Amino acid sequence: MAKQPKNAISPRRDEDYAQWYQEVVKAADMAENSPVRGCMNIKPWGYALWENIVDVLDRRFKATGVKNAYFPVFIPLRFLEKEAEHVEGFAKECAVVTHHRLEKGENGGLVPAGPLTEPYVVRPTSETIIGEAFSRWVGSYRDLPVLVNQWANVVRWEMRTRIFLRTSEFLWQEGHTAHASEAEARERTLQMLDLYEEVAREHLAMPVLKGEKSELERFPGAVNTYCIEAMMQDRKALQAGTSHFLGRNFAKASDIRFQTEKGVEQFAWTTSWGVSTRLVGGLIMTHADDDGMAMPPRVAPAHVVIMPIAKDPEKRAAVMEYAESLRAELCAQTYHGRNVVVEMDDRNVGGRAWDWIKKGIPLRVEVGPRDMEDNAVFAGRRDTPGHKKESIPRGRFVADIAATLDSIQDAMYQNALSFLREHTRDLDDKDAFYAFFTPNNADKPEIHGGFARSGWCGSSACEEKIKEDLAVTIRLIPFDQPKDPGPCVACGRPAGKRVVFAKAY
């Protein structure tokens, strides 16, 4: 048996998937758990990735007419109470502000003082407080549609947290729109879902499925919840974005009314949609490997690292000059509308290259006296097995940089797509379905199953039975439905829909 090559990340994915994830986050220096319960410190390398995701999304939102705005972080209790399902869904896990001062207590420490007459909730989502604003902004059909988005922090007091994937505080965008007609609101809901899918595919190299949530998985207060779902490398699903058609539920709760062109007063139709820093966790679990993170070039914090090598001190100045001029040439190139971002690592330490492999930079370049002589660079792609490098003429490397980055981007997407396809099954037989979601001896307990496309009769009872038996949920109901969805995988009755089941984060 061949000796298992040593990897940069220990444990490997197949040894302990959950621990591997934590180690990748740490090795890439993207974030860390904070001393504040369930919250994280997002470190510069992780935050720069998020900034690039924000930038891509923000441009696309604006291109559809959405404008950014900002609303308070605090929500008065009476606002949250306005929508019955909504409060039920969010009151169980929220941070409550009850005082507005601290005073010296009896034992000298600080204690809360200045009790508030009405406590505030730190926003878990902003439908209610934005709805209050819309109720004042909207009076006539001429004021519609209102299309706003907010980049903000939100807090949900989660019991079990995992860095990026489920944290008590996270960063997100929440779009909120109000419309004069149901059709227009429904169109906007699906438009934003499509936008999320495109950004996931084109920029994050993350293939996702699109569809609707079942009633049990719906956003509290929504009429329809749509989502994109990605497959992680443990074959679990990650809900990577949601778009909600809220009907007139929140308009009625917040009193968002308008006069139609004919002078009739009506409630508006609203939508909301969001993605969060969870996407960063999704990117890690899609692209990272046993050597650490791999950044899709289009959102990578940096594209290339240059590592000058000059053991001979006499040659150091010349090598540095060669490296600096290479940097300047690369930075003058553009890749998808932004200048190529180059890191220069001239630290004189061992393991430099491994540091950058773990951080997932798309391209590593070493330049030494020999490369100078050849007017070449010694370059390696993050997606090359064994991290092999090759000598490339310097001019060609610079001229091809955008094409090389796109080639890495494509390879990453194709790799993830193959994985998704490999672990997606059409399963009509109940036993096969149960076997698919039950670890067997050949599996690591954490890595098994995948996405099962199966029939579902539409009853919540069947959905809950499967959840109880297997911890498997309906991730989504695809838009394209076969003529014959087959039998319900739980009860065997004719299925109303063919849906996607999976274990999920």
Next chain:
Amino acid sequence: MAKQPKNAISPRRDEDYAQWYQEVVKAADMAENSPVRGCMNIKPWGYALWENIVDVLDRRFKATGVKNAYFPVFIPLRFLEKEAEHVEGFAKECAVVTHHRLEKGENGGLVPAGPLTEPYVVRPTSETIIGEAFSRWVGSYRDLPVLVNQWANVVRWEMRTRIFLRTSEFLWQEGHTAHASEAEARERTLQMLDLYEEVAREHLAMPVLKGEKSELERFPGAVNTYCIEAMMQDRKALQAGTSHFLGRNFAKASDIRFQTEKGVEQFAWTTSWGVSTRLVGGLIMTHADDDGMAMPPRVAPAHVVIMPIAKDPEKRAAVMEYAESLRAELCAQTYHGRNVVVEMDDRNVGGRAWDWIKKGIPLRVEVGPRDMEDNAVFAGRRDTPGHKKESIPRGRFVADIAATLDSIQDAMYQNALSFLREHTRDLDDKDAFYAFFTPNNADKPEIHGGFARSGWCGSSACEEKIKEDLAVTIRLIPFDQPKDPGPCVACGRPAGKRVVFAKAY
């Protein structure tokens, strides 16, 4: 006596300055007071201005090596307590999270439940929580400097709030750096102060004074606090940005230690620096007039509005086509690194032009059948008295757009600079000083005084006496000091420094 021309904003500045400010914010549709005590809803037109300020600052920060990161919104009480002056300064007005759940109470309403063992404070500033991270990030001189910045919301429970200028929640950036030497930390502190001054001058068209705060006005826990101060149109000062040299106070409180090259363990030297959405209030009070807001072109949410005029329905299509092609040509031009931003207002309502004057867009363009015939545009600058418009050949208008915008930007800066100079006095005589800061019959009570450059002996007693008598404070101690600073304006003793006194927001 000439009839006073009617203005778009009522009351005028000289009638009721405070109310004028509120009306400008409202007329420009930039923000509104929210139902959450002391908080605001920042509306799209106001938020877009903030986004442009953020963009300018963010690029400049990054150019100095600063990287963005993100830290939790909650600060454990024990962290806040670490630095004695700091907790004293911030514990009096903060939002305290004491529970993590809501439950149905006796009367059916929701009540806080799930009390926390240790309450959290919603961050009023993040020195303590970022310091905790630095204590883990820094071990050796090789880890220094650490240069991070955070864009975030912060909460200070203010008693008297005023939209943008002083709100319970506001948006800001807070830079935090740690260094191996005092000299390097001091240099960074002043570098960021200079950066703020440049951005205010070059992008916000806002002249500011630079200097140091007196001990009484220092940031709680800082060794030195530096600031930029701008003059508002009621001649009061607005602190528009601060940069703090924190010495080793927070490093000791948070245990940020490192090994020097020689292996000696030392505490690091830290800095922090920030500007906030308060800058938006400062821009309004610097540039707005009795007709509403005036946006400096370099940070304006949009540069040009095109208003097609076609009373004759038969000519409407042709005029719209002319307007659309003009828009396309303008959008293809660049102004200071971004494409010219154009609004098309084809609403068929009266008062369109006034709406845009109130919003402060730098250029308004009307195009009608006559302009089409002449291949011209009928254009008006926001800074032209009486909002007069003139016919300009279309090609020249497009080709000159960047130069025209720069001319508006320059005029706005010069206008603000003249105002600052006009209301800055050198005052050595105590009576003259007291008279300067006391409204007389010729003044409106709210609009009087200005900046007084006067001697100060250095004692907090004199500083407090003037504050008590006149509500005037030392805004800053300028870096350039005259050889003879003159007598202390309060006690008459020889002054140690010549300082700037003013009433302030």
